[in-house]
Amino acid sequence: MPTSDPTSTRILVYNVVVEWVGRAVNLQPDHVETDRTFQGASPNGYDFNEGRFLQMCDQITVTLISASGRKLRLPGKWRVAHEQDKIAQFINAVAVRLIAAPLNNLGVEAHAWAMKN
């Protein structure tokens, strides 16, 4: 079932992002500090270089599309605007885009199936 509730969407994005960051930096997801930035040096950030940030954007997009049934895109200008974000701000920005994204084919089918049942 594609996500449509803003709170559930935020929960999904939070879990996908902290799981990705936690795996990258060798921390349990619930130990990832969301008030840190990606690019700042420790202890203010997790010291991502630009390539790592872009790679994260690429990979979480794929995960979120399959989990939400929505055509999420994190385009170039958006990525540049959010490179310096704190993780919590980034999660919010991704969630806002995901809520606004249209359903993909799988999402439409899932939605139709859910309505029928």
Place this chain on the structure above:
Amino acid sequence: VLRYGAFLFISVLAAFAATPTLAAFEPKVSDVCSTASSGPHRLILDRKMLLGQLLEKHAGISAIDLDKRGNGVGPDQQANALLDPRSFCKFCAEKVSDKLDQAHTDLVIFFQRHKKPIDPTKDSIDTRRISSGPEIRGFLLGQPGNDVAVCALAKSDKPSTPSSSDTAKPNQKTPIVADKLELPGYFSLRQNIDDLPIPQTDSSFKGLKQAKVSFVNDRIASKRSFSIDGAVGYTIGRTSFDEAGHFIGQFTPFFAYNQQTVRTDNPTKNTYAQNYSFGLMGDLTFPTGIAGGYQNIKVYPKYVISARNDAEVFSGNFVYTPMYGIPGIDNALYIVPEMLSFKFTPQLKVVLQDVVNAGRVPSLLSPGSYTWFGPKLDLTFFGEGILEGFSYYVSYEGYKIESGPLSRISYFQTGLGYDFGKTKLMSVVLTYQKGRNLDTLEKIDQLTLGLGLKY
């Protein structure tokens, strides 16, 4: 003396280590929990207190922001505003919707982080039974059966740790950026070429040197000098050069002019220099095409022409940084969780210089070119928690030189530092350097103990 010194040092260290790490939205238990109606000794998460803390104290959204007519808002309206700002905000102040979006996310993060059993040793909240979207929605709207998030105060009498809500600033807006590909750019005029890409909005802009024209008449030394120092550039970026966001960079083509004329009563001591230079500085991050990795290239080619004697020199720096997505290289990696992390940065650096024309009058330049190339390696350890403030780094640069009196040069540096306190006003650094200074080529073998202070 040593024993007391060690005791004092450990005490200071412990005091700094005990300073809490500020979280995004982490209110005190006593500020968001109240006694349940089902029993006087049972604390539960109170939605009114939570909404108040979140919106007013953390996000900086007051009642007048949610209804600028001044009618006031209750917890139900606060919850509706939070859950669906676009529908609610008919009478909201400007840009409140963006703040509500971020507050909504911060609340979700709060619920997700507390999805664990009560810890009796510290103030804690257990939100395991309100962790899904509908459960959080039901809780915020005060639907029956919402007293399911249990709170507990620590058994000891120690005061609660300060929360971020006491000090945190309201969250910044997170605008939805249009997808249209644009190349933002701006002109800049500075004294130094290196300062050209720094925009006026940057915090370091105030400290930059201005381009200048100056005339000095020293009547005691009978010396008059006139000088011009300026560089003009047009910076494109930092921006994405493709719509999908795989090519991100910044480039500044520049032109610089320097002139210095000194006249004295003794004509043999008169000097005159006039140089033009132009070039490009910038960097680009782009995909490797292998396993989703990226790479970055920094370039800084520059061509300098002397108007005085027609000498022409080309120089350039090129730095390649791999960004293949390896933990510990492309981001910090924890060796000991929440205590010690490290990052290793390998780079390949090439330095070129070509004296195209030595000029009409004798000078220190001789025609020819040289090239340096080699690795630049940097390993940094970061401390936090009990090791907060400590850092250790070791770096090495080694270059092979094509032509020239030296065939190889290297520079090694290692240092251990400690910053005192959160504000890092004072630091102690022990540094060891060996090799050659890469600008002057002087030999270096020195140990430095430094005390830094800023206010």
